[in-house]
Amino acid sequence: AQRVTQPEKLLSVFKGAPVELKCNYSYSGSPELFWYVQYSRQRLQLLLRHISRESIKGFTADLNKGETSFHLKKPFAQEEDSAMYYCALSGFGNEKLTFGTGTRLTIIP
Amino acid sequence: DVKVTQSSRYLVKRTGEKVFLECVQDMDHENMFWYRQDPGLGLRLIYFSYDVKMKEKGDIPEGYSVSREKKERFSLILESASTNQTSMYLCASREGINEQFFGPGTRLTVL
Numbered sequence: 182a183q184r185v186t187q188p189e190k191l192l193s194v195f196k197g198a199p200v201e202l203k204c205n206y207s208y209s210g211s212p213e214l215f216w217y218v219q220y221s222r223q224r225l226q227l228l229l230r231h232i233s234r235e236s237i238k239g240f241t242a243d244l245n246k247g248e249t250s251f252h253l254k255k256p257f258a259q260e261e262d263s264a265m266y267y268c269a270l271s272g273f274g275n276e277k278l279t280f281g282t283g284t285r286l287t288i289i290p
Numbered sequence: 291d292v293k294v295t296q297s298s299r300y301l302v303k304r305t306g307e308k309v310f311l312e313c314v315q316d317m318d319h320e321n322m323f324w325y326r327q328d329p330g331l332g333l334r335l336i337y338f339s340y341d342v343k344m345k346e347k348g349d350i351p352e353g354y355s356v357s358r359e360k361k362e363r364f365s366l367i368l369e370s371a372s373t374n375q376t377s378m379y380l381c382a383s384r385e386g387i388n389e390q391f392f393g394p395g396t397r398l399t400v401l
Contacts, residue, residue, distance in 0.1 A: 225382075
């Protein structure tokens, strides 16, 4: 069975401060990890995936297989980062995604 | 621009009614999904389809059924709506293990 845990339902950070959204997973095989984001009144969209190793909108996430984590980080928060963030996992070659419960990030001006 | 569209943004139905939620994608994707999104519970998979007429139960299929007669269209059916099915319903499509694209969602209220 695959499982994704996001321990924080809500996270508030001051503008300019670092942001870290936590994600832990449980999966016996080789996982593919994703972060999806939903801005206010917009549809859910992909932010980044671990295999691309990109930085999107200043966000990065590193897959740590030892700690089974895929935390999302940004060094300096911006007001437009306020959104709902979901961590998701699929098994290697598996089309089905399992989502975490989400973290609502609020950036305080 | 890729598109997943859902037939309604808002829907209000009465307990016991049969409800149809329609989803269409224009990307020729094999895989389509229906989720419900509830505060504190995240996205939970109801059903998914990996080909025309093929379907598989997700994590919470009870009270729902689906239909996929054409590749681009995936319908979610509530045979007899109940108040605990009040939720936001999201449709998505995906090709293989690539990016999953979501529709705008349908907010269903069952009175």
